[in-house]
Amino acid sequence: MQHKRKKWTIISIVIVVLVISFTIGLFRVFKKAELSVSGQKVALEISAPDLLKAYETKEVDANLKYNGKIIGVTGIVSEVKEDQQNVSVYLKEKDAISGVMCSFDKSAIKPHDIKTGQQIKLNGICTGYLMDVLLNKCALE
Amino acid sequence: MKIRILILLICTFQYAAAQKYISKTGHVWFYSHTPMEEIEAHTHQAASILDASNGDVTFSMLIKGFEFKRALMQEHFNENYLESDKIPKAGFKGKITNLASIDFTKDGIYPAEVSGDLTIHGVTKKITAKGTIEIKGKVVTVKSKFEVVPKDYNIQIPSLVENKIAKEVDVNIDTSYNPS
Numbered sequence: 489m490q491h492k493r494k495k496w497t498i499i500s501i502v503i504v505v506l507v508i509s510f511t512i513g514l515f516r517v518f519k520k521a522e523l524s525v526s527g528q529k530v531a532l533e534i535s536a537p538d539l540l541k542a543y544e545t546k547e548v549d550a551n552l553k554y555n556g557k558i559i560g561v562t563g564i565v566s567e568v569k570e571d572q573q574n575v576s577v578y579l580k581e582k583d584a585i586s587g588v589m590c591s592f593d594k595s596a597i598k599p600h601d602i603k604t605g606q607q608i609k610l611n612g613i614c615t616g617y618l619m620d621v622l623l624n625k626c627a628l629e
Numbered sequence: 630m631k632i633r634i635l636i637l638l639i640c641t642f643q644y645a646a647a648q649k650y651i652s653k654t655g656h657v658w659f660y661s662h663t664p665m666e667e668i669e670a671h672t673h674q675a676a677s678i679l680d681a682s683n684g685d686v687t688f689s690m691l692i693k694g695f696e697f698k699r700a701l702m703q704e705h706f707n708e709n710y711l712e713s714d715k716i717p718k719a720g721f722k723g724k725i726t727n728l729a730s731i732d733f734t735k736d737g738i739y740p741a742e743v744s745g746d747l748t749i750h751g752v753t754k755k756i757t758a759k760g761t762i763e764i765k766g767k768v769v770t771v772k773s774k775f776e777v778v779p780k781d782y783n784i785q786i787p788s789l790v791e792n793k794i795a796k797e798v799d800v801n802i803d804t805s806y807n808p809s
Contacts, residue, residue, distance in 0.1 A: 615693040
């Protein structure tokens, strides 16, 4: 009798574990990607010119330090560009050739609130360096 | 006479200066459709230069810049399929093959064909793509759609998810350029 009860207890535990694992798995598979990093923890903070300098000086080291991380960046707005789904805010010092290009989902920003020449602070995921340093899924602080 | 030459020189210089167009916010997206799954990812940060004087076109983009609807898809795309830590960039270098039929000084929508080298996952293949070039004032907009076969670029899809990813993936480009 006791042996039978023990057997059922083990079976119940196995079923509960399987159901929990399956639920976690489903959640992971169907979890929607965040549209912005709003509310998420920032790994590092840096100014736009310093971030650019880090990539221009040694891209490999900068990739290791910043790529894939949420970073807080302060800089001067040089240009705001809008398309159907996206708003790009370009942080660039006057007379500089390159800067930090920050991509926002349209739901995460009101482009008319940002003016050229204004200093802003934003958070975003650093994806690397092309002509500029690129940040994705940005959110204003 | 000297003044005329000077005016001509200034005009020539301005024309030459306006030959190169640049975009840092190019929209590139791909779409894979199978009965089991629809996958779509976008980047709005492709960098591109178009030289109207000789038809040279270059595109460069970061693999990590592609955004998916589902977080796990993006993770698999970067870590397993495109190995973006190891090979972070993709790009295209080619030429407009019908440059003579496009008047960059006159507003309009012109059919265009581009031919060149497409590099994805460190593998370079020759491609030809058709599209349009729209001239509106100083802004040039390039739109194109072509197919890419992941297998051609040594992108290994595990057999478990093979049915969820199309054999041919549609790549779309919509990029607006300004004179550099």
